[in-house]
Amino acid sequence: MRRRFVPLFTILLTLALGTGLQRTGALAIKGYELHAGQTWIYNGFTTDSDGNAVQGSDVSPIRFTAGGGVRMEIVPGWEIAPGALLFRQEYLSLEAHDKTVPTQIESGSVLGDIASILTVIVGSPFLYVRPIPGTESLTVSAGASPSLVFRIPLSGIEGGRAGTVASYFVRQLRFVMPELTVQADYRFSQLFDFGVALRWFIPVYNAWDSGERTGFLDETMLHMGMVIRLHQ
Numbered sequence: 001m002r003r004r005f006v007p008l009f010t011i012l013l014t015l016a017l018g019t020g021l022q023r024t025g026a027l028a029i030k031g032y033e034l035h036a037g038q039t040w041i042y043n044g045f046t047t048d049s050d051g052n053a054v055q056g057s058d059v060s061p062i063r064f065t066a067g068g069g070v071r072m073e074i075v076p077g078w079e080i081a082p083g084a085l086l087f088r089q090e091y092l093s094l095e096a097h098d099k100t101v102p103t104q105i106e107s108g109s110v111l112g113d114i115a116s117i118l119t120v121i122v123g124s125p126f127l128y129v130r131p132i133p134g135t136e137s138l139t140v141s142a143g144a145s146p147s148l149v150f151r152i153p154l155s156g157i158e159g160g161r162a163g164t165v166a167s168y169f170v171r172q173l174r175f176v177m178p179e180l181t182v183q184a185d186y187r188f189s190q191l192f193d194f195g196v197a198l199r200w201f202i203p204v205y206n207a208w209d210s211g212e213r214t215g216f217l218d219e220t221m222l223h224m225g226m227v228i229r230l231h232q
Contacts, residue, residue: 029070030229037065040062040222042218042219043060045101056092056094056111058107065225067086077128078126088117093168099214109157115155115157116153116155116162117154125179126145127141128142138186142181144178150175153165174219176204176205180200181200183195183196183198184196190231193227194229195226198224200223203216203220
């Protein structure tokens with residue numbers, strides 16, 4: 001149960017830190033953001049080391065993702081955007097390979113524990129922001145964040161142990177996924193901006209993971225979505 005509170009605590013701590021800095025004058029809130037889009041999860045373990053198909057391991061899924069955050073200015077041209085994204089995915093624990101992979105409910109519990117998992121991505125991208133030359137309404141931004149990706153067990157499927165499935169992502173720091181992001185925004189009015197963002201979450205833990213070797217980019221995630229920013 002305590003593991004379920006860790007992502008929530010991290011989100012609240014991130015937002016509280018930003019709010020505290022804003023109140024001290026270190027940061028100025030520019031607006032509050034709503035996010036919606038699709039996240040592609042690369043599954044690099046669909047065949048084993050002998051080239052045989054891995055039963056129950058789904059092709060790289062695409063999941064609807066939503067979330068929110070706040071955009072704050074550090075100094076002109078530099079901003080920070082703490083927030084969170086959420087999506088749900090079914091995962092299968094393959095103990096023989098020491099791997100947990102995206103799956104479908106139809107895979108069957110005979111292959112291992114299957115569970116519905118809520119993924120919570122918490123990040124605070126530091127962004128360099130520039131206006132498009134010749135316009136005051138268009139801006140582009142790019143930056144990076146030491147993001148964390150938490151998998152929260154929701155429920156077991158066909159008798160699967162949800163905690164067992166989710167615990168895989170805690171071991172060997174498999175929740176550490178730094179982020180690179182780019183975004184373009186258009187100011188519609190004094191009330192809100194509309195933007196599109198591309199975010200890449202990098203599974204750096206594959207550099208030291210002792211499980212089945214699947215390549216450095218296994219479990220990488222690409223998120224493409226829309227952003228609505230309500231001005232402060």
